[in-house]
Amino acid sequence: MNLTYEIHDKSIGSIEEILSFSKQNFTNYLDQRKQQLALDNLKSTTTNTDSKEYWQSLIQDHNGHLFIARNDKQVIALVFTFQKVLNKQHIWLAITHPDYHRLGIMKALFQKVQDHFTNQNLTVNTIPEIFPNMPKFLQSLGFDIVNRKTVEGPFGALVEKIMLEKQSSTSPV
Numbered sequence: 001m002n003l004t005y006e007i008h009d010k011s012i013g014s015i016e017e018i019l020s021f022s023k024q025n026f027t028n029y030l031d032q033r034k035q036q037l038a039l040d041n042l043k044s045t046t047t048n049t050d051s052k053e054y055w056q057s058l059i060q061d062h063n064g065h066l067f068i069a070r071n072d073k074q075v076i077a078l079v080f081t082f083q084k085v086l087n088k089q090h091i092w093l094a095i096t097h098p099d100y101h102r103l104g105i106m107k108a109l110f111q112k113v114q115d116h117f118t119n120q121n122l123t124v125n126t127i128p129e130i131f132p133n134m135p136k137f138l139q140s141l142g143f144d145i146v147n148r149k150t151v152e153g154p155f156g157a158l159v160e161k162i163m164l165e166k167q168s169s170t171s172p173v
Contacts, residue, residue: 008066021075058082076100091124122166
């Protein structure tokens, strides 16, 4: 496997390709989870966050960064971050193509994120009912649970949402 990694800030040259990858893989995953959880009677998972303008605004106005893994020029995984508050970079989206799960690609991308933001704490929100492996994965990378709350999930049902945070390598102890 010939993997290459890219970091984009300021602009995304091939944003249509990235959006297409995100929509296809994220939406397909959510639809599968909806069926597995027998939530067919709940609302669909469409959001306004799938637009090119929204992604560009996060990059340009909120110090957004896109970390991409490619295999022979095809996008196979991505992590999208942006700055929510000073000294905290928020991991907004993390997706791996199903054919590349469990190969360490997402772990490598998270390492790239950590290496890039050595002076900022990293935060991420997840919904364990929808993404059951994510909390354990994040904790294995040194993230700690800092908040739990009940919210309306992507299908309209109430779910637990957790926030995890990893202190920067330059944070005082």
